[in-house]
Amino acid sequence: MNVLVFADNTNGTIAKAAFEAVSYGAKIASDTGGSGSIVTFGNTNSDSLNELASYGLTDIRVMPSLTNMDPMQIGSLVEAAANETGADLIIFSHDYTGKSVAPIAAAKLNAGMVSGVLDYPSTNDDFTVKKGVFSGKAFAEVKINSDKKVISLFPNSIAKTKGNAEANLIEFNAEVGAPSVIIKEFKSKGGDGILLTEAELVVSAGRGLKGPENWGMIDELAKELGAATACSRPVADIGWRPHHEHVGQTGIAIRPNLYIAAGISGAIQHLAGVNGSKVIVVINTDPEAPFFKAADYGIVGDAFEVVPKLVNAVKAFKANQA
Amino acid sequence: MNILVCISKAPDTTSKITFKDSNKTFNEDGVQFIVNPYDEWYALVRGLELKEAQGGKVTIISVGGSDYEPILRKALAIGADEAVRIDASPIDSDQVAGEISGYAKTQAFDLILCGKETIDYNGSNVGGMIAAHLNIPFISNASKLDVNVTNAHIERDMQGGTEVLEAATPAVISCAKGMAEQRIPNMRGIMAARSKPLNVLPSFGASSNTEIVSFTLPADKGSVKLIDPENAEELINLLHTEAKVI
Numbered sequence: 001m002n003v004l005v006f007a008d009n010t011n012g013t014i015a016k017a018a019f020e021a022v023s024y025g026a027k028i029a030s031d032t033g034g035s036g037s038i039v040t041f042g043n044t045n046s047d048s049l050n051e052l053a054s055y056g057l058t059d060i061r062v063m064p065s066l067t068n069m070d071p072m073q074i075g076s077l078v079e080a081a082a083n084e085t086g087a088d089l090i091i092f093s094h095d096y097t098g099k100s101v102a103p104i105a106a107a108k109l110n111a112g113m114v115s116g117v118l119d120y121p122s123t124n125d126d127f128t129v130k131k132g133v134f135s136g137k138a139f140a141e142v143k144i145n146s147d148k149k150v151i152s153l154f155p156n157s158i159a160k161t162k163g164n165a166e167a168n169l170i171e172f173n174a175e176v177g178a179p180s181v182i183i184k185e186f187k188s189k190g191g192d193g194i195l196l197t198e199a200e201l202v203v204s205a206g207r208g209l210k211g212p213e214n215w216g217m218i219d220e221l222a223k224e225l226g227a228a229t230a231c232s233r234p235v236a237d238i239g240w241r242p243h244h245e246h247v248g249q250t251g252i253a254i255r256p257n258l259y260i261a262a263g264i265s266g267a268i269q270h271l272a273g274v275n276g277s278k279v280i281v282v283i284n285t286d287p288e289a290p291f292f293k294a295a296d297y298g299i300v301g302d303a304f305e306v307v308p309k310l311v312n313a314v315k316a317f318k319a320n321q322a
Numbered sequence: 323m324n325i326l327v328c329i330s331k332a333p334d335t336t337s338k339i340t341f342k343d344s345n346k347t348f349n350e351d352g353v354q355f356i357v358n359p360y361d362e363w364y365a366l367v368r369g370l371e372l373k374e375a376q377g378g379k380v381t382i383i384s385v386g387g388s389d390y391e392p393i394l395r396k397a398l399a400i401g402a403d404e405a406v407r408i409d410a411s412p413i414d415s416d417q418v419a420g421e422i423s424g425y426a427k428t429q430a431f432d433l434i435l436c437g438k439e440t441i442d443y444n445g446s447n448v449g450g451m452i453a454a455h456l457n458i459p460f461i462s463n464a465s466k467l468d469v470n471v472t473n474a475h476i477e478r479d480m481q482g483g484t485e486v487l488e489a490a491t492p493a494v495i496s497c498a499k500g501m502a503e504q505r506i507p508n509m510r511g512i513m514a515a516r517s518k519p520l521n522v523l524p525s526f527g528a529s530s531n532t533e534i535v536s537f538t539l540p541a542d543k544g545s546v547k548l549i550d551p552e553n554a555e556e557l558i559n560l561l562h563t564e565a566k567v568i
Binding site (some may be wrong): 009112257 | 333335336341357364390403414416419439441442444445446447448450451455456458459460461462463465477478479480481483484486487488489500523530531533534536537538539543544546547548549550551554557559560562567
């Protein structure tokens with residue numbers, strides 16, 4: 001199976017999710033005896049492309065003149081690269097860019113598409129992949145029947161494998177048509193740069209914190225762990241925390257290795273967004289909070305006492321490791 | 323302004339999800355269906371606000387059987403002017419997008435709005451596919467939308483922030499939180515909805531490319547390991563030595 005991976009980048013910095021997509025694509029190409037390549041755009045640099053290549057695919061097509069995330073133009077770029085490389089399987093990351101471009105590429109290529117894929121395809125003759133459905137409450141095995149196939153890989157779903165390789169850079173100038181959007185401005189969220197959707201560790205809090213002024217200890221625990229911060233829906237709705245931190249059925253779904261929830265009761269809609277987490281820690285004063293049923297570790301206690309203790313414990317742990 | 327809003331039906335967010343026929347089919351018994359929240363709260367309400375400010379018409383469209391009609395009536399009660407149901411039983415987003423594109427090609431819409439995803443199959447595919455079929459701009463995960471004659475001003479969520487951009491209409495926009503506030507239909511709206519047009523059209527012949535082979539439920543978690551709050555430090559130790567996540 002010939003594989004093409006689309007690697008997103010922001011001003012040349014390759015998205016972490018793209019490393020996973022390359023690792024995933026490289027394994028499928030190698031297992032099936034097919035070829036594999038990467039396509040990206042804009043002002044890339046050789047360091048980040050070499051890092052990308054080290055995840056297993058070295059042929060990287062870059063269209064330098066395409067510098068904006070214009071979904072139609074990037075869709076056309078991926079279509080052209082898929083046609084040139086004879087790709088049967090085109091892999092995106094299931095992040096904001098992937099959600100924007102993958103369906104366009106799929107429609108242009110007349111390819112069946114599965115978004116939010118969680119694992120490698122099954123090894124029988126059909127191409128069947130697993131994805132989350134009902135907002136985290138269930139999984140579906142989905143078979144793609146068309147010859148060409150598009151999938152988007154849910155971030156942090158597979159272990160990536162890094163080797164040593166150098167990128168074979170191929171300048172690729174596809175006919176992508178006129179821009180479909182005019183980008184005016186990018187408003188950065190700021191912060192320490194750990195994206196919630198890609199984070200391996202997440203510290204989250206809810207109404208139990210009683211007010212936005214009490215988030216300092218959550219931010220501190222996240223900072224000590226190198227984690228992203230998240231929150232429950234009520235807290236985002238009343239404006240204690242920004243909307244982009246809201247995880248749950250109507251917020252974003254995440255699958256970190258570790259999810260620590262303080263002062264969140266664990267309503268079914270919240271669990272839907274986080275139950276793909278590998279390990280869940282719940283801190284709540286109410287021993288009957290439903291979240292404990294979904295947790296691996298629990299502390300029945302007051303977040304105001306427990307979280308500062310955890311901050312100190314993480315500091316001590318890091319000092320010991322150093 | 324002529325606006326088309328794509329409406330999907332979805333199980334209520336509190337629904338317990340179960341399957342039947344050897345886990346091949348979603349068990350709808352006892353499940354309350356709602357308008358997919360992203361379609362309703364953001365796409366439909368923002369469409370109505372734009373129409374109220376600038377004049378025009380809001381048409382809603384679904385691809386599905388007669389079981390879709392209560393959902394379409396609810397969206398009409400919230401304020402849409404007319405509904406279209408394409409009578410088909412789609413099995414994937416390709417097919418839904420193909421049917422809606424087939425209809426949109428026969429009309430002249432300035433905007434096609436949809437939710438950022440459905441809360442049942444979580445595809446987030448339909449909007450982009452429609453845009454590709456119609457060869458018009460697609461902006462996903464939009465949290466703000468204004469339209470000035472033939473130009474749409476949009477903010478979209480991106481990795482690490484928000485992008486401000488413009489696109490020429492007609493365009494397809496998938497709508498996310500921030501776009502509008504939920505509207506509860508009032509009695510007048512509910513009464514008016516009964517007499518608004520709900521046109522049932524035959525399929526445009528779109529086909530599917532994927533199928534769900536089976537469903538599974540997440541494995542049960544073992545019982546929670548409780549840690550004494552007086553000894554909270556122990557948690558960090560366990561996360562390192564036992565869970566191996568830090």
